Amino acid sequence: MRILVLAIAAGFLSSVSASAQDAAAGEKVFARCKACHQVGEKAKNAVGPVLNGLFGRKSGTIEGFNYSPANKDSGIIWDEATFREYIEDPKAKIPGTKMIFPGLKNPQQIDDIIAYLKQFDANGKKAEIAPGGAKLAKAQVAK
Numbered sequence: 806m807r808i809l810v811l812a813i814a815a816g817f818l819s820s821v822s823a824s825a826q827d828a829a830a831g832e833k834v835f836a837r838c839k840a841c842h843q844v845g846e847k848a849k850n851a852v853g854p855v856l857n858g859l860f861g862r863k864s865g866t867i868e869g870f871n872y873s874p875a876n877k878d879s880g881i882i883w884d885e886a887t888f889r890e891y892i893e894d895p896k897a898k899i900p901g902t903k904m905i906f907p908g909l910k911n912p913q914q915i916d917d918i919i920a921y922l923k924q925f926d927a928n929g930k931k932a933e934i935a936p937g938g939a940k941l942a943k944a945q946v947a948k
């Protein structure tokens with residue numbers, strides 16, 4: 806019963822929310838990146854560089870991370886368009902990258918992960934999710 810209520814609430818809320826990009830869904834997609842990447846205020850470089858403040862950042866510029874020359878010299882500025890191309894097929898966008906990831910093929914998942922990553926500023930501080938977004942949904946379901 807509880808699962809049914811949750812499912813209905815989730816379906817209802819996602820249909821009223823006008824946003825095509827869903828940060829909460831993006832968090833789940835990010836599980837696929839987590840083996841190598843961190844975000845948030847305590848994020849550290851791991852197998853891959855910290856992904857805080859990604860959008861607007863020049864590729865290969867996280868201090869203390871040992872990038873491949875391919876990534877460092879790609880000249881890419883990460884915005885939605887360049888990120889979209891990259892994450893769909895990292896090796897096609899940056900030949901020689903040492904990121905071993907086959908790519909996200911589902912455009913909805915790419916939209917969602919963009920929404921998720923956009924929440925984190927350069928210091929890893931997370932912006933509040935707008936009213937009607939995932940946080941509100943959780944609060945209502947908890948009642």
Ligand code: HEC
Nearest residue numbers: 837838841852853864865866872873876902903904905906
């Ligand atoms: C197996 C480990 C691994 C996984 C999984 C992985 N990455 Fe990476 N990622 C890396 C490494 C290593 C680099 C650095 C590449 C280089 O220097 O060539 C990187 C680089 C990047 C960059 C470029 C960062 C910059 O500062 O220029 C972005 C953006 C990125 N990854 C996003 C993602 C996202 C989003 C996911 C999940 C959908 C993901 N990665 C999954 C290892 C990984």
